[in-house]
Amino acid sequence: MHLTDHPAHRRLSAALDNLAVTFHGMTAHPDEHNCECHWGSAQELSLLKTPDVELEPDLLRRTWQAIDWTDHASVLRRILPQFAAVLVTGRAEPLFGLEVAGCSFARGR
Known part of the structure; x- marks a missing residue:
């Protein structure tokens, strides 16, 4: 049987x-915002306010690892389908360990 x-x-x-x-x-x-010098550009932020657009892997990583979203839950809901697929396929590459992904879910409640 093939996997x-x-x-x-x-x-x-x-x-x-x-x-x-x-x-x-x-x-x-x-009204979501984040620091351009630490998170990303205004153009990248606009992608989070656009539904169903796939994010580049680096932008996705920076998004779920950011700790200073005003409404982390809405950001997490926006990226969740893509984020979940990345997690289950082993493509999540956190800078400090995969437990950071769990922290992202905790911040999103």
Whole structure:
């Protein structure tokens, strides 16, 4: 049996698809902001306020690792489908360890 045919893989794929459907259209709060010198540019911030646009890996990482969002929950909802896919495929590359991802979920409550 090929790994992609395994029932667990099919369930995981279905769960990720359902997550994408559930969080379709989510955006960061319109008034959300972050420091350009530490997080990113105004153009990058506008991507978080645009629904369903895939973020570049570095921008996604900087987004979930940032600790100073005003409304972290809305930012997390915006990136959650892509973030979850990155986590389950092992492509998350945190600077200080993967436990930072858990902290991001905790900040988003």
